[in-house]
Amino acid sequence: MRSDLSGLRVTxxxxxxxxxxxxxxxxxTGIRRITxxxxxEESWKRAVSLQACHVGTTSLEEGVRGANLVILxxxxxxxxxxxxxxxxxxxxxxxxxxxxxxxxxxxxxxNELPPTVQVMGGHPMAGKELGGLENAEAxxxxxxxxxxxxxxxxxPGTVALIEEIVxxxxxxxxxxxxxxxxxxxxxxxxxxxxxxxxxxxxxLSGRLAGDPDxxxxxxGFRSATRLARSPEEMSLDILLTNSxxxxxxxxxxxxxxxxFASRIEKGDVSWLKDQILRARTALDxxxxx
Amino acid sequence: MRSDLSGLRVTxxxxxxxxxxxxxxxxxTGIRRITxxxxxEESWKRAVSLQACHVGTTSLEEGVRGANLVILxxxxxxxxxxxxxxxxxxxxxxxxxxxxxxxxxxxxxxNELPPTVQVMGGHPMAGKELGGLENAEAxxxxxxxxxxxxxxxxxPGTVALIEEIVxxxxxxxxxxxxxxxxxxxxxxxxxxxxxxxxxxxxxLSGRLAGDPDxxxxxxGFRSATRLARSPEEMSLDILLTNSxxxxxxxxxxxxxxxxFASRIEKGDVSWLKDQILRARTALDxxxxx
Numbered sequence: 001m002r003s004d005l006s007g008l009r010v011t012x013x014x015x016x017x018x019x020x021x022x023x024x025x026x027x028x029t030g031i032r033r034i035t036x037x038x039x040x041e042e043s044w045k046r047a048v049s050l051q052a053c054h055v056g057t058t059s060l061e062e063g064v065r066g067a068n069l070v071i072l073x074x075x076x077x078x079x080x081x082x083x084x085x086x087x088x089x090x091x092x093x094x095x096x097x098x099x100x101x102x103x104x105x106x107x108x109x110x111n112e113l114p115p116t117v118q119v120m121g122g123h124p125m126a127g128k129e130l131g132g133l134e135n136a137e138a139x140x141x142x143x144x145x146x147x148x149x150x151x152x153x154x155x156p157g158t159v160a161l162i163e164e165i166v167x168x169x170x171x172x173x174x175x176x177x178x179x180x181x182x183x184x185x186x187x188x189x190x191x192x193x194x195x196x197x198x199x200x201x202x203x204l205s206g207r208l209a210g211d212p213d214x215x216x217x218x219x220g221f222r223s224a225t226r227l228a229r230s231p232e233e234m235s236l237d238i239l240l241t242n243s244x245x246x247x248x249x250x251x252x253x254x255x256x257x258x259x260f261a262s263r264i265e266k267g268d269v270s271w272l273k274d275q276i277l278r279a280r281t282a283l284d285x286x287x288x289x
Numbered sequence: 290m291r292s293d294l295s296g297l298r299v300t301x302x303x304x305x306x307x308x309x310x311x312x313x314x315x316x317x318t319g320i321r322r323i324t325x326x327x328x329x330e331e332s333w334k335r336a337v338s339l340q341a342c343h344v345g346t347t348s349l350e351e352g353v354r355g356a357n358l359v360i361l362x363x364x365x366x367x368x369x370x371x372x373x374x375x376x377x378x379x380x381x382x383x384x385x386x387x388x389x390x391x392x393x394x395x396x397x398x399x400n401e402l403p404p405t406v407q408v409m410g411g412h413p414m415a416g417k418e419l420g421g422l423e424n425a426e427a428x429x430x431x432x433x434x435x436x437x438x439x440x441x442x443x444x445p446g447t448v449a450l451i452e453e454i455v456x457x458x459x460x461x462x463x464x465x466x467x468x469x470x471x472x473x474x475x476x477x478x479x480x481x482x483x484x485x486x487x488x489x490x491x492x493l494s495g496r497l498a499g500d501p502d503x504x505x506x507x508x509g510f511r512s513a514t515r516l517a518r519s520p521e522e523m524s525l526d527i528l529l530t531n532s533x534x535x536x537x538x539x540x541x542x543x544x545x546x547x548x549f550a551s552r553i554e555k556g557d558v559s560w561l562k563d564q565i566l567r568a569r570t571a572l573d574x575x576x577x578x
Contacts, residue, residue: 125507126507147505184501184502185505188492188507188509192488199476199542200568203571204571214571216414216463216477218414218415224481226509232565239561240553249491260486267529280518282492
């Protein structure tokens with residue numbers, strides 16, 4: 001089934017890397033009415049000139065009224081605030097979704113919207129080292145999982161519509177419970193972010209002690225700490241809206257590291273070998289996924 | 290000063306990524322006699338055909354006799370074993386150096402060589418995700434720091450010669466104390482390696498619990514865990530020959546993570562913001578170095 005998406009009136013709130021890329025990708029599907037809402041006039045004007053949206057505004061009310069699909073593209077805590085703010089302006093039957101990095105808190109807030117609108121949580125597993133509208137591209141979602149979290153109140157028609165849109169932009173829709181999503185991303189994204197901060201902190205302690213840490217750092221260090229370059233607001237919002245999972249994961253990591261240090265001190269070759277090989281086996285498994 | 294290196298008779302023991310790349314780079318400097326020592330006939334023959342050396346052998350004795358520069362390119366514990374093994378065959382006045390990932394233990398072992406030879410520890414801060422001779426390239430060292438650890442017994446002439454060779458292959462010689470090197474690389478390389486194993490371990494625990502960790506993982510996770518792809522033997526040797534620094538660094542990391550988890554649980558926004566910004570400031574500083 002390929003539905004005709006041309007009648008959709010889509011509003012994208014937030015015109016950064018993800019919002020801009022969605023706009024570019026949507027245009028390629030034949031959607032003819034994309035409104036971009038930016039915080040500053042400059043933002044939506046640039047989005048229009050980059051063809052990430054057809055028209056733009058700085059007014060949430062103006063942007064949301066008349067839309068039958070509203071997508072919130074912002075850091076998680078901003079999405080929570082936006083949901084309250086747009087609520088009075090939503091048309092009956094409009095579908096509201098988002099691309100926030102964490103899902104439980106957002107899905108709860110989506111559930112508070114009037115029963116006259118449809119709701120769905122979303123999270124495209126796609127990104128880039130450099131954020132911002134200027135790095136947006138239509139192909140950002142190609143081949144990437146796009147997590148969708150329907151609520152109990154979400155109609156089957158809404159699920160089907162969003163799945164169809166996700167497929168049309170080249171992504172792979174993955175229906176998932178918000179709690180399961182938040183646990184998984186805590187381990188594959190949020191805790192790796194925290195460790196990258198921790199590794200920086202450690203290297204800084206070396207610099208303060210007069211050691212040449214940063215000047216010797218090569219590509220391995222840059223890879224291991226790449227996530228520390230994530231946008232600040234997005235990162236802070238992740239830490240604050242997925243705190244239980246992240247804290248629990250950090251505790252596990254601590255225990256593991258504690259054991260690792262003891263085994264190194266004991267020179268426990270067979271345990272260390274085993275750990276090295278376990279990760280390599282996982283690498284092979286990952287390639288299969 | 291550009292010395293004429295054409296009279297050097299160089300022997301490279303170990304024909305992997307680094308040994309092979311050194312051979313390719315040396316040829317470009319005009320060195321006309323490079324002998325490759327491989328564990329298997331196949332290895333040195335491939336190195337000869339790739340022009341990483343002029344001739345080859347599987348015999349350490351044959352490879353080392355007659356050489357006036359011997360470079361050991363192997364995992365750290367193998368270098369320690371090789372130093373004992375080559376000792377009886379070294380010509381008077383020969384210079385022995387290495388490219389091992391850790392330096393204190395190797396520098397101590399270099400010091401045990403007969404006083405008739407010259408010694409110098411070395412470590413090029415260059416690498417690649419994919420190891421092995423087939424990935425060797427002459428440009429691997431271009432613009433990268435190449436740490437040199439002279440011993441008390443090392444003559445000024447030997448220091449100057451090795452510095453000159455390092456410059457000729459496009460690298461930046463950095464004279465450094467072995468202890469300082471090992472502390473610094475524990476923080477910028479060895480502990481990031483350990484955290485990448487720890488992150489895999491954590492993601493594996495998610496998979497075992499039925500969560501979709503690996504299937505959602507995107508480029509951020511791959512960057513954060515790239516170091517887990519390091520060659521097994523090299524990694525194990527690093528853990529075993531830099532154990533004090535690595536264990537001490539892990540303890541520091543543990544403390545930091547412990548505090549991080551508490552602050553997340555408390556929702557301490559200003560502390561978390563500060564940590565995020567500290568890493569970003571370090572990133573800016575790193576770019577300057």
